Amino acid sequence: MKKIFNITCIAAAAFLLSSCKDFLEMPSETKFDSETIFESVDRAEMVVVGAYSQTFNREFYYQLGMGTDECFSTEGETNSKNQVANYVYTTSNAPTSTYTSMYTGIEYANVAIKGLQEMNVSSDAEKRKVNMLLGEVYAIRAMNYLNVVRFFGDAPYSTEPVAESGIFTSSRVSRDTIYDGCVADLQKAVELLPWKSEGAVSTPERFTKNAAYGMLSRVALYAAGYSLRWDLNSYAPGSVTIARRSDAARVKELFKIAADAAKAVIDRGENALVPSYEAVFRDLINGRYNSESILEYGQYGADVNGSSAGYTNGIFSHTTAMFGKSQPAMAVTPTYWFDFGAGDTRRDVTICNYGIGGDNSRQMNSYTSNTIGKFRVNWASQVGTAINKRDINWPVLRYSDVLLMYAEALNEYNNGPTAEAISAFEKVRTRGYAGNAAAIGETPVDYEGFKKAIIHERKLELGFESWRRTDLARWGILYETLVETKQKLIKMAGRSAEFADIDGYRVYQKSVATSFQDPVVAIPYTGYKQISSADSTQLVKDGKVVLRMHGVSPLGSQGALTPNAALVTNLFRGLEKNKVELLPLAISIIDVNSGLQGQQHPKY
Template sequence: MTTNIKLLFLISIVALSSCKKWLEMPSEKEFDSETIFENVSRAEMAVLGAYSSTFNRELYYQFGMGTDECFSTEGETNSKNQVANYVYNTSNIPTSTYTAMYAGVEYANVCIKNLPQMQAGNEQEKRKLDMLLGESYAIRAMNMLNVVRFFGDVPYPKIPVVDAGTFNSSRVSRDTILDGCIDDLQKAIDLLPWKSEGGVTTPERFTKNAAYGVLARVALYAAGYSLRWDLNSYAPGSVTIAQRSDANRIGQLYEIARNACKAIVDRGENNLIAYETVFRDLVNGQYNPETMLEYGQYGNNSNDASIGYTNGMFAHTNCMFGKAQPAMGALPTYYFDFNEGDTRRDVAICNYSIANDNTRQMNNFSGMTIGKFRVTWKAQIGTAINKRDINWPILRYADVLLMYAEAENEVNHGPTATAIELYEKVRLRAFNNDRSKMGTTPSSYEDFRKAIMTERKLELGFEGWRRTDLARWGVLYETLSETKQKLIQLAKSEGPYAGIDKYQAYKKEQAKSFLDPVVAVPFIGYKNAPTADEEQQLKNEGYTLLEMHSNVSLFNGNRTDETSTWIMGLFRGLEKNKVEILPLNATTIDDNPGLQGQQHPLY
């Protein structure tokens, strides 16, 4: 964060500190009592307060695991492990995302009500008030998408609680909600300035660029598949995976997504930069033309996000970087999903951990960690070991290009020249513009659709979208079932993994400073165990030999065998036509009488 934004954010938190439960949010009258909307500066603090409830740790932690990229390294009795493996019940379902998102919606609703009533003293104030109103509409839409993509049909408040006159909020069709979000974002786009117009200097707030990107995202979710049921009967037999029934509207939604992305691309203000630089910039609070929207992290304003601690590399308590203790890891199959020469692999997946003496020690298969938020890339520790001041990437330009290509394919029922160009831009960046390594781009509708699914996994790994992307494509069950079988094959070194390295030899070297330049520890691979003479020679040359299937690892020391508990327990609760949408926590229903009798029909 810039210093000014930090200060405004701190002030807004003090003035408008968010509560744990949506129903405990301060009413609109309390805002009035503080004369928040008396002038533009105070109104801006109200909007900044809404931003504080647009993200939390659950979005990348509980909800970010259970994919073909990421798994929980906690024990099977841990509720986070259970949610990551689709073992749902009405008491272990997380509630923080649900309540935080509605807190943000309430703040946005208060701002949407009050901002239009303010009188601007001059044209500059008029532009500022328009921008603040646009931000409020965009925040409401983004937050509602985050609730809908995990919980489906949910309450949809569009006015402040004090004006509703009741706390009885029932489920509303997700189609109605997402159409409302599209309307909100279209209003936001009309009100917000482009990034280049200087309304804000940070990607931690909405611009027209970011609103267009989130509009595309909402439209793709609104057009996609979801687990649905009859909202009148809640009959278990009515539960099915389907798109909305209006085929014409589905086509319109894909066109909305395409046109939104096209507006960003045509504007030309955003572009791709080196993949590694994206995340080195992110962990150090540096902005660039690729990252279009971030959730700001600074000190105690972290909303318990723990970015780089829970979802980063492992670093020993006594090392110079301070403790980093992941609770989630990279599936070893994900490592092998990247083609040879794809520069994203070693950025996304960290193949080493930091020991107590600052040496980089290679991870075994089960110990690979998330590399995008690694603490060794920072310039300093940050506020605390569990509050590293690392922003969260909400929207990147690469995502926009892939959404554009996906929408083009859907609108035209096949990839156009534009769709292929956009897809290949992302691919070429990954291979340092070496087209010979990129592979062939599919030309049929179905093959291109599958290629987009794969590319989003490779490009956006560990950024919190994979689980619900698979659900909106209607392939969550099939993809995860296949992934588990592949993991078993990898454990047995069979099938596509018959030729992988079973041993890797590397040199233990010390990380000597922050801003560590190392991306991956280099190694010599062996398909089978080296001979005694070869092993002795490696030792003489200063190499350490690691059996990749072994339990030797600083992080998650488990063997990668087909009978290992962590492999057998992976996705153990997975059931098609059931787990694609989470049930509501029992306390969520108890807190809202309007939800009585409206639980997920299969729970």
């Protein structure tokens, strides 16, 4: 398994960038000599590879991956991660690592772009390599700016190296300007980068033309979408509103850009859906690259901005189990289980219905304690570097996402789904149902119906891949969706008519895991709405386990599911429309950049 971040430390040593961790902090007196670094293609490549280490952060799937209709925090109410997951934002608990990591990566990219553009190379092979490297850093810069803007909105924007410009402060710039810059960067990247099939890189851990096109589609959809906006002149609280950019023609153009970029990947034919949804994540966990994986964040060995995937956001595994401790700090929103249709194979992959006990036994979860199944430690071939460093790559971009973005962009551009949009949508949905096209139901053919179908399908297909929170925001429905989710959870807890037919009990046979690469996806069970005491006693005598589904789980319990349970009443407790769709800036961020003084999120 080849992991590009094995050489990150080498790249960092060669790339003695200003020692700042906060964007536009005054650099140290020791800075690298760009003429030395960029004197050879091989050394320039180390700089580019080093930049990848600042393109991802654990906050994406941790506190910013919770607080959705998929996932909730299991930590205490006073924990800052729980507060962020429930929209209890303050200028003290606002996440900072994503912001600082993204800007560090942007600075790497700015320096690399300048250095690569000034390189003098003679051979055609070296010119091709320099172009590829330049394409990579354009794509990295765009991706990082997307990650800043989707969480923080208008932000500082620079395309020049800080050390070269001598400018160490910056104010917020309109997100529309930033998004347009990202689109332009990615359009340059697709011109410069080779296709994956051309063999310039052997891993999806680096950008190719395939990945750059996919990222262009993603950025264009965000740029065309809704966002929490305010007057950048007055910062008046009364100016805060959820809206698209005012230029309707540009919005339409962006949907066309998104559709065309996704189509370029589809038409190229190098990527394809893996027939088995389960195989997608077994491959990911075990470092196997497949046709569906377009871009991954490599996480092998040392902690590289979040290599605890599978530990914090995995299944429960007891400390003494053969797989080592896996302690989820996040659990599945109980209603999410019921969003999947009968026969949808994605449910049992996405949601793990069991935990691993200290004796390696598989024990079923109750409704409140289901966990994230896509990164489960028992599917791996070994523990990994450490129990909290499982060497599981992060799926940044999959082909199924490209298909859904294509379908969405066509629907928006044409004010209704085209045949191509319906086909792309149904390919993803049919794969979810193990190839059974007859089971996927009718696809809506009107604009609103198809949009709702896309919104729902992205939840099923991309669950726990850290896009849901900001997807809901770009559709302008974050508040409404979460209010509805909480109401559904209250109904589920109270067993109202909508949930009258769900299992009150599940009866299963306890089994024991005997090896890594555990073949079990889900514990089979028999569901009962009600069960008598006599029947329960007999089932236990027969060697079965009877689990009360609204009750407490045997492992990693989050408590009983009742309308007054804390996990219900405290869910989304800070939710407020026209406020929490974007995060405030942490005080520490503003303190190191005087250009941001007086430019806090107006509602904070």
